[in-house]
Amino acid sequence: MRIDVVTIFPEYLEPLNVSLVGKARAAGRLDVRVHDLRGWAHDRHNTVDDTPYGGGPGMVMMTGPWGEALDDVLADGYETGAARPALVVPTPSGRPFTQALAVELAASPWLIFAPARYEGIDTRVTAEYATRLPVHEVSIGDYVLAGGEAAVLVITEAVARLLPGVLGNAQSHADDSFAPGPMADLLEGPVYTKPPQWRGRGIPDVLLSGHHGKIARWRRDEALRRTTAHRPDLIRRADPAAFDKKDREM
Numbered sequence: 001m002r003i004d005v006v007t008i009f010p011e012y013l014e015p016l017n018v019s020l021v022g023k024a025r026a027a028g029r030l031d032v033r034v035h036d037l038r039g040w041a042h043d044r045h046n047t048v049d050d051t052p053y054g055g056g057p058g059m060v061m062m063t064g065p066w067g068e069a070l071d072d073v074l075a076d077g078y079e080t081g082a083a084r085p086a087l088v089v090p091t092p093s094g095r096p097f098t099q100a101l102a103v104e105l106a107a108s109p110w111l112i113f114a115p116a117r118y119e120g121i122d123t124r125v126t127a128e129y130a131t132r133l134p135v136h137e138v139s140i141g142d143y144v145l146a147g148g149e150a151a152v153l154v155i156t157e158a159v160a161r162l163l164p165g166v167l168g169n170a171q172s173h174a175d176d177s178f179a180p181g182p183m184a185d186l187l188e189g190p191v192y193t194k195p196p197q198w199r200g201r202g203i204p205d206v207l208l209s210g211h212h213g214k215i216a217r218w219r220r221d222e223a224l225r226r227t228t229a230h231r232p233d234l235i236r237r238a239d240p241a242a243f244d245k246k247d248r249e250m
C-alpha cells in the first residue's frame, strides 16, 4: 500500500517512522510519503488559508494549494503505476471510523490523506476530487481536534495493522474487538501475564486450568460483561447463536 499525506505540519507525522508502521515501511510493505502543503503555496508567505465567504470566525484552507498538491501527488502515483487511490479527509462531520471502515480502507492499494487545519478545506476541493476518486470524509470520534493530522495517525495505524505480514506471528487481529466471529462486536476482556502474584493480586484460576474450553467461555463471558458495562449498544449486534455454536465446540 502507498500512503500520501498532504499537511502543513509534516513533522506531526513523524510517528509514522516508528513501531508497527515504521517497521512496515522499512520492510517495504508500506510506502508512506508526507508532503508539506506550503510547497504549493507560491506567494511570499506560502499562504494556505483565507477568510471564509459569508463571514464567521477562523480561516478556511484555500483551493489553490490543495488542488496543485493533490494533482501532483496523483500524477506522481499514476506515473509510477499506482492504482486509483482513495482520498481520506478527516473531519468531525465525517463517517464514523470503525474497524469495518479500517478493513475497507486496507483493501485500497493507495490512500491519500488530506488533514485540514483552521476551519477546514474549501468544500470545492473534495467536490472536485469526488468526480475522479472515492472520497472518504472520516470522523475518528465525537470530539473536536485542532486539525486532522492526529486522525491520520489513528487511521493509518488501524489500517496498516490489517495489511498482510504487518502484524508479527505473535500478534493477530483475528481476536480484535470488532473482528468477525462469535466475539464480533464485543470488547476484549481482561488479559494477564507473569508474575502469577503481584501486590497481592493473583490470576483467575480458570486461566491456569489448561482447560481451553473453559478458558474460551470465561473470556467470552468477561467480554460480554465488559461490553455490557461500557458499550451496551454493541450487545444487540453480537450474535448469540454464534455463542451457542461456539459453546458446543468448547
Ligand SMILES: Nc1cc(-c2ccc3cc[nH]c3c2)n[nH]1
Residues within 6 Å of the ligand: 090, 091, 092, 115, 116, 117, 118, 119, 120, 138, 139, 140, 141, 142, 143, 144, 145, 146, 147, 148, 151
Ligand atoms: N473526529 C475528528 C476530526 C477532527 C478534525 C479534523 C480536521 C480538522 C481541521 C480543523 N479542525 C479539525 C478537526 N476532530 N475530530
